[in-house]
Amino acid sequence: MNRFSQYQLFQLTLAYFKEIVREPGVLFWGIIFPILMSLGLGIAFTKKADTERNIAVVSVQDEGTAETNSGLSRALSRFGEKNISDEGDFAEYKISIPNEKLGNTIFLLQEMTWDEAMTGLKRGSVNLIITEQDHHILYHFDPANPDAQLSYLKLSYLFDKDTLPLSNTSEYIAPLEVQGTRYIDFLIPGLIAMGIMMSTMWGISYGIIEKRSKKLLRRMVATPMKKSNFLIGMITVRIGMNFIESVLLFLFAWWVFDIQIQGSIPAVIAIFIAGNVAFAGIAIFISSRTAKTEIGNGLINVVVFPMMLLSGIFFSYHNFPESVIPYIQKMPLTMVADGIRSIFIEGAGFAQVSVPLIVLTSIGVVFFTAGLKMFKWY
């Protein structure tokens, strides 16, 4: 590359850089939004807040006998704090199960009719219904709902054994709060990977499609400008911006949550660049022909949405069926997120991320080449 071409590339890069940093949305969506998200999710899943569950109590017998004789009402008045609700007809009991290490559990038991209870169950405002039959307490809940199961276990323990559940086991519970095992440690690499994907896909595709629809692209190539310089400039700026965004997010997480990189920093940089290359290639491929931003939006969503859903950014993809996991692991976003995670949390180095590095780079090169072949400059 001669000096003149370098100057051209420099001017293109500079112009594109100015163009995007002058867009007020860039600062918010690229930098502030991921930080807010990490803050919100990090706090929500790190702090042991009280768990509150709503339980419906349906008296099948007529009210007079139920109130006085049944085991259920005895249990309720023994463990619960009774509030008479505003309407006065139905009683409400509050049962607290305190636990220092796991956080407190609070059950709000409300008397209601069976129909009301079912509606509540369908809407998710109630997760367990209690009735009484022949002096036995019956628990109605969806067996597929683990949260309802837990409520059942705790309440039945309390009612049957007459003691608070979890009180004596507490000493055997050792909460793991070591670095690398918290939710925030899982989340930050995911957010960084997602940021790379989103910024690159939207930034590059949108930048190209918009310039094409404004006829600016055809105006630019009607000069001696080198086409490759145009694309290289765009990708360079995008990688640079992604770098700034990721570093700021990392620094924030390091400062607030004490996140650490346990593995090799050069390996992180390598996987970061490989991820950028992969998504830049896909972005150029997607935007190689259309001049309509609506079509571009659709295409980007088709690519981005499945990965957002499946790639384990917010929650581990190991909850998906075993048969689809190998496919999920081959998605570019999964490779970037898992790669960064393994370096951050597990202390991995180049050797462990060499396969994703090669695959991501190849994805980028293949899509870039194909995109360039069909690229519509006019």
Next chain:
Amino acid sequence: MIEHFNYSYAYYEYYYTNKYLGNGVSSQTLIRSFTMEQNPVVEVKNVHKSFKSVHAVKGVNLSILPGHFIALLGPNGAGKTTLVEMIEGIQKPDRGEILLLGKKWSGNEEEIHRNIGISLQETRFVDKLTVGETLKLFASFYRLNNSRVTEIIELIELEEKRKAYVQNLSGGQRQRLALGIALLNKPRILLLDEPTTGLDPNARREVWAILKKLKEESKTSMILTTHYMEEAEQLCDYIIIIDKGRIIREGTLDQLLNHEINHKTIEFTLETTTATAELFIPCNFEIKYDDLSGKGSAYINNMETELPELLSYFRKKDLTLKNLECRKNTLDDLFTSLTGRHLNE
């Protein structure tokens, strides 16, 4: 082929008789010009272009000599943009040949790009770059430095807007910026597609002023498309009227108006409200009448005999005149006489 020959003949005839011999140019200059002018900067030979359902350009021939300003005048959809974009190398002709500076596009892109300047019908530059930055970016494509940028900013009179974002420019200022970008590399061929469409008369005149100055000061050749006849009249030495993908007439303004149309136009307004267009059918000359507005036009060949005839016809039919005027023919009149439509329709 024959079409092409005829055209060239007409053009050269115009060129030597009117422009040089008539203007008292010394014989030395004339000889030099002769040898130099042998090579047209743009040659378009029997070019065709179709889109799915439209045959947009149907066998166009033209050639342009250095230093000449040529207008492609035609209504919307005439095929002007398609033709110009083929010359610019943006679209490929289905048939025919296009040479710029004697060279074909394929294989010579780099060299041709260096020598042409273009302004597309609608280009929107980057909103968030300033005028100066936009020019500087394009200047870098041509290896030009900041002093050329400053020169251009002066030429297009955007000194005060140098640091303004493109998004804050008026329509006229944007067009001047587009023109400035087209002129950055001192192009030998300038191609402007509707450079003043949508501008108000003042903004239009500002663009014209820049182009007139350019014509005086440089050797640039220009092809300009427009549907404003005034623009063609004001700026171009040679006017090519195109309609439905074909050249329908061409020549200098004088040739087109005085030799091509042999009628004069008389416009009148009637006081009488009952007149209809049919009323004028028996006349010996063509009359168009619109009974809604009460306005009509009569196309007559001989003022001395036919004007009195028209007036007596009015009297005979008991039509009262509100207004009558005889005006100079325009290119629009020529276009109307050839196609029955107006340029701005």
